[in-house]
Amino acid sequence: MNTRDYRNAMDQLNPAPDLEGRIKEQLNLPPRRQAHPRRLAGKALVAAAAIACTFMVAMAVSPQLRAAVLTFFHLEETEQVPGPVGEAPEEPEMTQTTIDGLVEAQYIRLPNAGAGYDYGVGTLFQAERADDGTLLARHYWAAEGDQLVPLETHTTRFSTTWEGVTYTDTVYWCEYEGAISCHCDGTAGYALDYDCNAIAIPGSTDSVILRLSQGSQTDYRQYPVLLDLETGAVTDLLDGTGWEKAAPLTDIRWSDDLSAAILSSNRTGWFYCDRTAQTTTALDQLTGLEVFSAWFDQDGALILLTLSGSEGDCYDVWTWQPENGQLKRTFSQLPVYQSREENPHGFQFFFGGRRGIYVAEDGTVSVLDLVTGGTTIVEDFLLSQQENATLIANTSGTKVLFASYDDQADGLGISSLGVMDLERGVFTLLDRENYDALHEGSLSWFDEDRVAITAHGKEDYNETYLYLYRF
Numbered sequence: 001m002n003t004r005d006y007r008n009a010m011d012q013l014n015p016a017p018d019l020e021g022r023i024k025e026q027l028n029l030p031p032r033r034q035a036h037p038r039r040l041a042g043k044a045l046v047a048a049a050a051i052a053c054t055f056m057v058a059m060a061v062s063p064q065l066r067a068a069v070l071t072f073f074h075l076e077e078t079e080q081v082p083g084p085v086g087e088a089p090e091e092p093e094m095t096q097t098t099i100d101g102l103v104e105a106q107y108i109r110l111p112n113a114g115a116g117y118d119y120g121v122g123t124l125f126q127a128e129r130a131d132d133g134t135l136l137a138r139h140y141w142a143a144e145g146d147q148l149v150p151l152e153t154h155t156t157r158f159s160t161t162w163e164g165v166t167y168t169d170t171v172y173w174c175e176y177e178g179a180i181s182c183h184c185d186g187t188a189g190y191a192l193d194y195d196c197n198a199i200a201i202p203g204s205t206d207s208v209i210l211r212l213s214q215g216s217q218t219d220y221r222q223y224p225v226l227l228d229l230e231t232g233a234v235t236d237l238l239d240g241t242g243w244e245k246a247a248p249l250t251d252i253r254w255s256d257d258l259s260a261a262i263l264s265s266n267r268t269g270w271f272y273c274d275r276t277a278q279t280t281t282a283l284d285q286l287t288g289l290e291v292f293s294a295w296f297d298q299d300g301a302l303i304l305l306t307l308s309g310s311e312g313d314c315y316d317v318w319t320w321q322p323e324n325g326q327l328k329r330t331f332s333q334l335p336v337y338q339s340r341e342e343n344p345h346g347f348q349f350f351f352g353g354r355r356g357i358y359v360a361e362d363g364t365v366s367v368l369d370l371v372t373g374g375t376t377i378v379e380d381f382l383l384s385q386q387e388n389a390t391l392i393a394n395t396s397g398t399k400v401l402f403a404s405y406d407d408q409a410d411g412l413g414i415s416s417l418g419v420m421d422l423e424r425g426v427f428t429l430l431d432r433e434n435y436d437a438l439h440e441g442s443l444s445w446f447d448e449d450r451v452a453i454t455a456h457g458k459e460d461y462n463e464t465y466l467y468l469y470r471f
Contacts, residue, residue: 083437114464122447221248353397
């Protein structure tokens with residue numbers, strides 16, 4: 001099976017409700033323990049590519065089997081992680097390669113020990129500061145192919161007042177591929193008891209949200225306003241909605257069009273704010289549930305979690321439709337994920353998306369559609385056969401990165417790296433070699449599609465690197 005055949009087959013994966021229902025019923029049963037000696041892990045992973053080929057044949061025979069799984073594809077080629085190369089560059093430098101025809105890797109070397117460099121919303125950026133820490137300028141780059149492309153930096157000055165405090169500052173921002181990468185240095189720093197942060201709005205290129213905050217720890221509270229990037233005008237987002245019922249606000253989650261918000265307070269619970277109808281109402285009152293957590297699906301519906309089980313150690317998952325009040329339970333009695341157990345297991349949900357991950361005690365992994373109740377098994381993959389595994393979702397919850405670690409290595413020692421594409425139904429896993437040549441320090445998402453790893457030299461800390469992977 002070549003890469004094209006594989007990709008064509010992946011396009012045919014569609015859920016089958018009857019088989020999903022049977023799998024879902026099994027998820028609600030107490031998971032059984034099953035021993036999987038770690039000595040089998042190597043053989044299982046080496047055979048994964050052959051298993052994937054065998055599975056493609058099975059799909060042609062059984063439509064139900066085709067619908068039941070998220071296909072695990074283990075790359076045959078191993079990444080050779082670049083080692084230290086000596087003197088740091090004066091400007092960021094990048095090389096690019098493709099691994100096994102499926103994974104694009106971009107290796108970026110950063111100057112000056114990476115001081116002032118960071119990344120977010122698909123861009124690399126550098127903060128240029130004076131000796132006293134004052135922000136002087138901000139530079140942005142896009143990583144395209146084997147080139148770092150400089151992007152134009154814009155600034156928007158603003159001033160606004162909330163609860164007797166005046167916030168005056170500058171937002172630095174750039175636009176790239178229809179998205180805004182933005183930064184506000186904050187009006188107070190650590191010396192005073194207030195701050196301000198700029199937050200990009202998905203799908204918007206003309207405005208950002210300013211999160212004004214005051215207090216700390218139990219006294220912390222925040223408030224949102226909208227900043228027009230062209231004019232600097234500031235608009236109150238919650239004025240006239242009755243948001244005061246939820247005060248003090250400690251977290252705010254927005255619908256895609258900002259027409260509604262989920263307001264959260266450590267003291268008062270969860271509230272639904274309808275900006276169009278100018279109303280704010282407790283979710284407990286609207287749904288009759290004791291809501292533990294809530295977030296928006298892409299269509300404006302709310303996904304709710306409630307605690308269940310004799311000791312409150314399980315989740316029930318619900319959907320609630322604001323336009324008609326329809327409430328539906330899609331999963332029940334999902335054990336809370338236990339990451340510190342010998343065999344980590346349980347349910348992990350990802351804010352911002354409609355899907356979650358369920359890991360049984362025997363290591364089998366399932367993808368749960370929290371809106372429809374659909375269930376998809378990750379084929380031929382056991383989490384229990386991986387060392388110190390991590391699962392991290394992207395912002396939209398459409399993809400989940402997977403990493404396993406070599407605990408004998410300096411730094412993270414990421415020995416395997418992969419991505420579960422929850423929309424396409426594919427899990428691609430890449431093994432890595434020479435990862436211990438550098439001290440790997442962090443792992444996260446660079447944007448919706450690329451994974452980022454930061455690293456620095458062991459003997460020369462000034463050697464700093466950013467590795468990007470697109471699966």
